[in-house]
Amino acid sequence: MKIIHTADLHLDSPMKSNLDESKAKERKNELTSNFARLIKSANDLDAKAILIAGDLFDQKSVAKRVAKVVLNEIVKNPGIDFYYLKGNHDGNSFVNFVSEQGEMPANLFMFEDSWSKIILNPKGSGKKIALYASEVGENNNMASLAAAFSDEPDDINIVMLHGQGNVYASKDSTEVIPISSYKQRCIDYMALGHVHERKIGTLDSRGIYCYPGCPEGRGFDECGDHGFMLLDIDETNGKISTEYIDFAYRKLWHVRTDVTGIADAEEMIGKIREEIAKMNINQRDMLKIELVGNVDEETDIDESYAESVFKDEFYFVKAVNKTGVQIDYSKYENDESLKGWFIRLVKDSDESEEDKGKIVRMGIEALTGGVIR
């Protein structure tokens, strides 16, 4: 049986940061359509169940149109079972919406704030695949859940939780999933959610734990590949083989470019291209070019130029100048010009080295009639 493990879709997320109104709207729609794409992937991969380990939605109050899309997709795909565990971002809004539409779809399963056990392959002839999941609510916390957990050793046991995990937690915490507490509990796979970056670790000799990360990055703090986990479970021997499936429609990339020593803007563009070439970047991706390194006071680093060069090559480009100004003060030791005096004064000031560089660059730009930036 194949199962998809995903989490943190954050549907209905505003997607406003960095993007203008039109692109923000477009991204938001793309994020919503990710749910349909996910189901298409499930069909393509012949997955029979999708585990959503929390934060399906970004807001506790979900827009009706988004809830409608999600419900329609669930209803349209009766061959796939959806196991939706609410996360800290999820509220009752979706459930309310579903209630208003009638009965809960037969292929949508949700959970309470106590352990629920569902057999994912009730008609299977081999080992049972048991899914255990619980929300964290008023009646429990992560520590009490860990204490209350029990399963059948002969089953293929999957535990689904939403929260920050801590492998090395030595003492109980109400908010953190004490992953170490689930060791030696006959768990084959811990399907976790909350952490937006993919993370897989060994639980014990039998099982693993996994955060699949969010299936689509939303900001430049969620750069690179994003996708979901595909579990292929052999019901005869109970083995689970996992595969990471790259899924994100648009990826965000942090293109950190060291421009130390460049002489001009073209060299800067060249350096950026070199960095882009090292990454597997698609035209529809979003880039944040961060110019770093140290340049001398007379080298003009114009990040807006980089933006203008790359903006037509990618969906979104943002460039930031984080270069430092490295001044060879010795050059100005004997400069009896205003500039020389100015630089020496700055050098001897109490300003921070970073500020000194910026002040010198600004002063030089001012004195040389350049554009002061």
Next chain:
Amino acid sequence: MKLVKCHIEGFGKLRDRQIDFEEGINVICENNGFGKTTLATFLKTMFYGFEDETKRNLKDKEREKFRPWDKGSYGGSLVFETNGKTYEVSRSFGKNAADDSFELRDYSTNAVSKDFSKENMGAEIFGIDRASFFRTAYFASKDRDLSTECITDSIRAKLGNLSDATDDINNYESVCTKIDNLKNEYSPDRKTGKIKGLKTKISELGNEIRGRSNIDKSIEILENQIVSEHAKLDRNKKKIGVLKEEAKKASEAFSKKAKRETYDTLKSEYEESAKSAKSAVSIFTNRIPTHNEIDTVSAADMKNRHLLQTLNANRPRKDEEWERIDTLFKDNLPKENEIADMLSVWNEREELSKKADNLLKCREDSVAKYVEAEKKKIERDNEDKLKEVQSENATKKRKLYLFSSIAAICLVISIAGALLTKGGEPILHIVLTGVFILFSALFALFIPIMQLYRQIEFEKKEADIEELIKLSANSPEVSEIEQRIAANKEVLFEKENSVRDFVERYNQTYDEKTVNVSLFKISEDYKAYTEGTKKIAEYEATRKEYDETEDLIEKFFENVGTDEDGNREETINRMREALLKKEQFEKETERKRIILDNFEADNDIEELLKEEDETVKDREDIEEETADIEEENDVTKARIENFRMKLSEEQEKREEILSKESQEEELKEKLEEYEEFYRLMGLTEKYLKEAKDALSMKYTGPTMKAFKKYCMYFDANEDEFRIDTNFNLTKVEEGMQRDLRDMSFGFRDVSDFCLRLAFSDAMYEDEKPFLIMDDPFVNFDAGNLEAARKVLDRVQNDYQVIYFTCHESRGGM
């Protein structure tokens, strides 16, 4: 500091050129294009090397600019004196600084010297960097035509900025202005300031964003309201569930009741039917017969009724006639066919008689013949009359028999009628019968009397004929006939005797004339007798059969027992009907029993017969309650829809606010950037001002002193000149300081030249550098040129001067 000589291996357009320098003024008078600037750069480069090249474009790099065109060796050497020592510096230039070679030797010993470094030799010798050196040591000519204003400015710039006209202090004011403008543009205080604007915008956004908490609260309230309404729906759903359960119970109870009623009805119908079956045969007190038995007894009954009718109809006659006949034949039955034989005998006798008659006739004929003539007519008449009478008598005899028979039948009918109508009028019957008999007897008597009368009448006539006959007896023919008559008579007699015996045996009077009647009578009597005995026998047999059947019927009735005492046929019919009814009822009962059994099999009768649950609500109440809840649900759903609509509006507002938040974030980021920019601008301005003040402080005094030293050669009153911290030179005229830009070009050229020299004096307090003058007096008028010469004379005391000119008139200096 003094230049001794230089050898240019290759530098720009100059190749393999040796130049020796003298103390004081070295005039190099060459045409334009000789490479004056190249030589000047070469000299500078020998001391300082090429300037830092990392940031420059290829075309701007001095290294490339002066790379020999023939691509040959690039570099040269310079011999110079400083601090009492003579050095030879050799430099060759490669592709970049790393490829450059540098060598410094003590010229007198040719030993490699480490007194100065490759990179900083110039600065180490002159105390200023290469740019400053070049700015101060290089006096370029100015083309007045380019800009009348810039000459003064450029000179002043060289003085003040220690740089080219585009640099430094010359720009200070404009830099200050630019920075001021920028600060204004970014001002946090001015309305038009970007920072102020951003802050205002952020503040406005903040105000709007602050509304988010209200919207979030509103969304939360709406979501809670939706949840609450949903809870209501859930509660109602549960209620409806309970009501459905109750409805189910009510329905079950109703169904149970209906079933129980059905059961009761079925049971009752069954029992009723069974009872009916039982009561249907109540006619039987002992046992219930079978249909066969009933059919048998019915058939027997019917049979007996017929038998009785037969008996009644065939009851044997016990009348006198029967007594007579019975007496006649009881012990004297004629033999079989005896009567017929007698009739035959008689007929034979009759034939014999006829024969006799014929014989007689023959005799008569013979007689007739005899007396034919006379008596023929009489005899014929008599004979005819006799025949007629005989014929009539025969007819009358038949009538008599007919009447006798009718009388006998009437008699029988009368008797039978009397018997059958027991309860009727027997006397009337008897009377009528008597009358009838009497009438018949009279009729019977009348006929023989009439016959007798006619016979007598006939016989009287025949006596006449006898006479004739007697007369004819004598004839032979008559005699033969007589013999034949006698023989016939004998046979006849015999036969007649036999008939007579027979007739008399049965009490009949023998009369040959009535023998036939007697025989007929005997025959009739015998017939009556045989019929009567047969009838009696039949009657008796019937009677016996009747009795036996009656016995059977009686036994049946006794056996089944019945209180019925009416008509037996009707009783039997009722019995049959009862039995049929019983069977019908039994069939019906069986059918009902099967229905009942099926019902019992299909239903839990024990459960069905349990007491009714009193708590079960009425179905109508439940339906009413359900309708109320559903109505409430409709209201709730409408409320939810309303909340949803509001929620959607609030969500849209939240979207807008989120958009504003992101906008605010961007603006804050921008503000931070602007503020940082503004802060750095402030600092830049501050340090620029400090630098400018320090620079001015250092150079304005010495520069003014040196300027005064040189301006004396131009007949200018040194006290009239002032210099400010911006190295702006002013001249006091009529009590007012006037900017040099207001002076004549010539004066400005001279004063600028002096100011440059003054500045060099100020800058190089100890080791004086060599000065390169590139035709600086090209625009000087004769007067000023002379003054310039004087100045140069003065200058050469302190400086070695490399003076380029392309004009002999100036080369004379």
